[in-house]
Amino acid sequence: MYVKDKEMYHFHTPNEYDDLWYVGNEIIVDDSFNSMFYEIGMSQTFTIKGNDDILYQVDYYLNEFLKEIDNKSKEDIIELLKKATNITHDIALRDRELLMEECRRLYYPDKVSRNHAMYLCDEKSLDFWQSQLSKDASLFKLSITGELFLSHNDLVPNRAFSGEFMIEESKKYWEANLENCDECKSEYLFQGHAKILKKIK
Numbered sequence: 001m002y003v004k005d006k007e008m009y010h011f012h013t014p015n016e017y018d019d020l021w022y023v024g025n026e027i028i029v030d031d032s033f034n035s036m037f038y039e040i041g042m043s044q045t046f047t048i049k050g051n052d053d054i055l056y057q058v059d060y061y062l063n064e065f066l067k068e069i070d071n072k073s074k075e076d077i078i079e080l081l082k083k084a085t086n087i088t089h090d091i092a093l094r095d096r097e098l099l100m101e102e103c104r105r106l107y108y109p110d111k112v113s114r115n116h117a118m119y120l121c122d123e124k125s126l127d128f129w130q131s132q133l134s135k136d137a138s139l140f141k142l143s144i145t146g147e148l149f150l151s152h153n154d155l156v157p158n159r160a161f162s163g164e165f166m167i168e169e170s171k172k173y174w175e176a177n178l179e180n181c182d183e184c185k186s187e188y189l190f191q192g193h194a195k196i197l198k199k200i201k
Contacts, residue, residue: 001147001148001149001150002146002147002148003144003145003146003147003148004145005143005144005145006143006145006148007141007142007143007144007197008120008121008122008144008148008188008190009120009121009122009123009126009139009140009141009142009200010118010119010120010121010139010140010142011119011121011129011130011137011138011139011140012137012138012139012140013036013133013134013136013137014134014136014137014138016036016039021138021140022196022199023196023197023198023199024195024196025195025196026194026195026196027118027193027194027195027196028192028193029116029117029118029146029190029191029192029193029194030116030191031113031116031191032116033116033117033118034115034116035114035115035116035117035118035119036119037093037094037097037115038097038114038115038116046058046091047061048061048062048083048084048087058084058087062080062084065080092159092160093159095159095163095166096157096159097114097115099157099163099166099167099170100114100156100157100166100170100173101113101114101115102167103167103170104170104174106167107171107174108174108175111149111174111189112147112148112149112189112190112191113189113191114189116191117149117189117190117191118189118191118194119187119188119189119190120142120144120148120188120190121186121187121188122186122188124183124184125183125184125185125187126139127184128153128184128185132153138199138201139199139200139201140196140197140198140199140200141196141197141198142194142195142196143194143195143197144190144192144193144195145192145193146190146191146192146193146194147190147191147192148188148189148192149176149188149189149190150176150178150186150187150188151173151174151176151178151186151187151188151189152176152178152181152182152185152186152187153185153186153187154181154182154185155172155173155176155181156173156187157169157170157172157173
């Protein structure tokens with residue numbers, strides 16, 4: 001839906017467009033604006049740095065590690081498991097976003113892309129999103145004019161699904177039937193013109 005001068009909120013995660021986030025700035029959000037999810041999927045490499053400071057492909061590094069597992073300390077094993085957990089999380093996140101975008105492209109091309117949107121929330125959902133995001137995130141109040149799409153966090157498909165099933169599940173997100181959804185978990189995607197009115201925290 002098109003909105004004009006609507007006041008909304010955005011949690012800014014550090015290291016994502018830091019130079020844009022100051023009071024009074026005006027941000028154009030269009031197809032050249034990449035969301036955090038897009039950056040994870042298209043820019044991030046999924047590698048592990050070895051003790052020799054060389055970046056290795058994950059499966060190669062894990063296989064080599066396993067060959068020497070009897071010589072590894074408990075601390076080394078725990079550290080590797082932490083790294084592998086973070087990487088598998090990011091890979092699953094990338095796959096989910098690619099499949100959700102494929103669903104949008106095929107069935108809902110008029111909707112705002114998650115890849116090239118600013119993520120916003122309303123006043124009712126501030127507490128929920130603050131609990132979900134980094135404690136380092138800053139909260140800003142914005143005035144927006146442009147296309148705004150409303151869906152819900154609970155309609156985002158589970159990353160454990162198969163690709164085919166995830167595309168089908170993504171239809172729920174894009175159709176955005178919010179009848180049985182808690183409005184305190186609303187999720188907004190925005191493209192257009194955003195003016196930063198105030199930094200709240």
